Amino acid sequence: MYDSSWANTGWLLFFIGFLALYLPMFYLGLEGMPRRYYDYVPEFHGPNILSTIGSWILATGFFIILANLVRSAKHGPIAEMNPWHGSTLEWTVPSPPPLENFDEIPQITKGPYDYTK
Numbered sequence: 001m002y003d004s005s006w007a008n009t010g011w012l013l014f015f016i017g018f019l020a021l022y023l024p025m026f027y028l029g030l031e032g033m034p035r036r037y038y039d040y041v042p043e044f045h046g047p048n049i050l051s052t053i054g055s056w057i058l059a060t061g062f063f064i065i066l067a068n069l070v071r072s073a074k075h076g077p078i079a080e081m082n083p084w085h086g087s088t089l090e091w092t093v094p095s096p097p098p099l100e101n102f103d104e105i106p107q108i109t110k111g112p113y114d115y116t117k
Helices: 002-032 040-075
Strands: none
Touching: 002 040
């Protein structure tokens, strides 16, 4: 299982970093800054610095998500057989599934969206 608190933290940093990276670039493009220039006029310095800091925040969020994935794969708890309490047939099969998925023909007793127990 994935640690949801670290996943939410990583997602939030990734989202904030994405906005901080690309919104200043969008603004700079509207203001007329040419692309792929090594040097630029001083009036474009602030948004470019903000964009650089946004890239660091985005990378931090990405590495938190990646580290959480690796840690959860190695040391996280194993999910229960039906963690989302789905009622369709694929959630009745054990993991790993048997050769033909079902040892005997399953009996369908309720619809796919009937979540009553």
